[in-house]
Amino acid sequence: MRHLISIKDLTDKEFETLVDRAEHYKKIFKAGDASEIQKNHLKLLGKTVALIFSKRSTRTRISTEGAVAFFGAQPMFLGKDDIQLGVNESFYDTTKVVSSMVSCIFARVNRHSEIQDLAAHSSVPIINALCDMYHPLQAICDLLTIKEKLDYTENKLKLAWVGDANNVMNDTAIACLKLGIDVAIATPPGIEADASIVDAALAITERNGTKITLTHDSVEAVTDADIIVTDTFVSMGEEFAKVAKLKQFEGFQVNSELCSHAKPNFKFMHCLPRHTGDVSDEVFYGEHSIVFEEAENRLYAAMAAVDVFVINKGDFEAIP
Structure with a gap:
């Protein structure tokens, strides 16, 4: 079993x-x-x-x-x-x-x-x-969505994660690397990816030639990205720390200025629910957003x- x-x-x-x-x-x-x-x-x-x-x-x-x-x-x-x-x-x-x-x-x-x-x-x-x-079900859903929109089987892609080092990021990063997609992760200073996830990611990159980048610079992460992904900065159960969390994530909102560094046909994804601190309305509801197709998947x-x-x-x- x-x-x-x-x-x-x-x-x-x-x-x-x-x-x-x-x-x-x-x-x-x-x-x-x-x-x-x-x-x-x-x-x-x-x-x-x-x-x-x-x-x-x-x-x-x-x-x-x-x-x-x-x-x-x-x-x-x-x-x-x-x-x-x-x-x-x-x-x-x-x-x-x-x-x-x-x-x-x-x-x-x-x-x-x-x-x-x-x-x-x-x-x-x-x-x-x-x-x-x-959050493995979210990772299956996200890679299905990427396959439909950008076809990772035919194209070399880069996914940029901007935000917290959380459960969604852990499975999404590993999932992308397994299927040949390079990953760049940008988290605020003081927030690092879990060591076990980094170790697993590096083992995959050595095996299949993919690349993972860990940075505290959101612009570096999204530069030439095909997919930009974020999640809520205040997760369920962390509402008591909302003010402190939002301060920690200042400058990490996914907005049009940040997305201007990605590829022209980039796609934006978010596992939902979202808050305006995570992503601007212009990006979330914009032409590059595939969040509702992602949700259905x-x-x-x-x-x-x-x-x-x-x-x-x-x-x-x-x-x-």
Whole structure:
């Protein structure tokens, strides 16, 4: 049994397969062929999938429930006030009980250690729907979006990340490097990428010839970039530190002046929700923005994860 914890746990080929499967299911979903949809709907008919969410969400909840329903299973949403997870019952006990009744658990939690605990004790696949260290479903979605808009299979691309060194950045950087996209990361002084992520990134670059740049200069990062990506500077749960965080990130807003250093046909991406401190309205709603196409692709990323880790039981060799 395999779990989806982070992109760095996957081989380059395995991650490419996930993106390709997301693309495959998007075509099926968009075509609306009743017979093809019914065929997929039978794959998990009669099964139940648990969605354990310690954090509220919009895109993650809709996409995971939609993916589960697409394959015929019943999604069971379990918010932080719905079950005893870590409250009046041990993490171990809850995991053993829930996993005995379902076919998969999507987990959107706070700490990475919680994902690790779930994976250690669950009898069914755990799919990480976000923790403080990783966000693999977002990475699948983002690379699908880049493939559609700029086709990394045919073009040498550079992605620039501007902002915090967070969970989204961790998986996105690794994902891009695995598929041949160079990465430049610009964070404010005092904020550095996690050492384990840097080590994993360097190992990939040595293997496949991609390049990673770490800098505190946002202009350096975005120069000649094909894709510019940012995320909210004040993450969920950090609202108490909003004033200090925004001060720390002064000068890192993605705006037209910063984007003028990128390639003329650059694309802008953001995992949402966004705030005007992260990116100006002109860029977010402008002609280069693909944020809403990116958001929709979260559905197909979740479908790919269910297909590979639940239907095919983590056996990548069994994928057509």
